[in-house]
Amino acid sequence: MTDLRVAVRAATARLTSAGVGSPEADAVALAAHALGVSVSEVRKAMVLGAAAPAAYEALVEERAARVPLQHLTGRAGFRRLELSVGPGVFVPRPETELVAGLAIDAAGELDAPVVVDLCTGSGAIALAVKDEVPHAQVYAVELGEDAHAWAARNVADTDLEVELRHGDATQAFPELEGMVDIVVSNPPYIPVGMVPVDPEVRDHDPELALYGGSEDGLRTPVAVAARAAVLLHPGGLLVMEHADSQGELLPAALRRTGAWTDVSDHRDLAGRPRATTARRA
Incomplete structure (x- = not known):
């Protein structure tokens, strides 16, 4: 012993x-x-x-x-949930709980909210919304095959009613255009060429979930936001996570499109810029 x-x-x-x-x-x-x-x-x-x-x-x-702890245990906690994770899916982070919380608080104020999670990864945000706002209709989409498989497993294991699809977030849910109350997203946003320092991220999170497709990292987030603008009805809410270096860049990029009003940024518990919210003009 x-x-x-x-x-x-x-x-x-x-x-x-x-x-x-x-x-x-x-x-x-x-x-x-x-x-x-x-x-x-x-x-x-x-x-x-x-x-x-x-x-x-x-x-x-x-x-x-430096294999991620969550890959070794196969589990990741997220708000009130325990999710299955492993190679091929982005491990949900504590700071993303703030992003989910912004969507959850907004959905809780509505009678029958329709919520869409673009770039759902493991399904963490979508499942947290459904878990904490049971009367919400929740939809989610993920492009990566492995990540989609993990999300499907989590939907099944939690027995939470989330409509999950495999596909491109920038073209998702054509039948919901103009009908959505809240779009929430944690898109890839790391600037191209800026390699993460932590081996857990650099060597184990899928590149598809990390890099934003441009030097400032905003090409993908702006494209996802453009899809959100199509899905949301006027006054509908966008909640989007970003890098702590993008607390001014992403709000400015959204304002320039003319599609958004009431654009504001939110800090995480560590005091770092973490999420932008905006209303569909």
């Missing part, structure tokens, strides 16, 4: 030396995954079973190699 506290301390030291940003939390999460128990149970436990040390050590080594 192995002392769990010793194993977690050793794993924390290994992940710290590998540059992992949250070494202790990840060490505990991997122990929970190896043991098949909750994180709280790990923190209460005293020993690892006979088979667990080798499995745990293997997971720690993969995490030290």
Whole structure:
């Protein structure tokens, strides 16, 4: 038998030396995954079973190699949901919970909101909207084949009624044109040539979900916003995530189109510019 506290301390030291940003939390999460128990149970436990040390050590080594924690556990928390994720899909981030929250708050004020999630990835935003605003009609679209498969799995596993399609966000849902109350999107927005520093992002998130197609990263977001303008009725709301360097650029780009009014930007919990909202003119 192995002392769990010793194993977690050793794993924390290994992940710290590998540059992992949250070494202790990840060490505990991997122990929970190896043991098949909750994180709280790990923190209460005293020993690892006979088979667990080798499995745990293997997971720690993969995490030290900067494989995303969520790929190793197969799970990612998002607001009130636990989603399945893995290679081929963008892992939902805590800051995107703000983006989902803006859409959820707006939908909650309407009697029968129609909400569309463009570039849904794992389905995180669309599923969170349906989970927290059950009376909403929610639609989602994803272009990447692998990501769409993960989203379909999450729709099935959560048993939340979201109409999911596989296709291009800039052409999606022609039958809903002019009928949508809220369009929410976390599109690819990293400027071309700006390679992410974190290996978890650079080496494991799909490029299709990362790069915005231009030097400023806004080619894809602006194209997605143009589709949103077609889908929304006058006064309908757009909620769009962006890079922290685009807090002025994206609102300015939307204003220039003439399709939007009440354009404003919102900061995340870390105080960084994170999302733009606008009303269809």
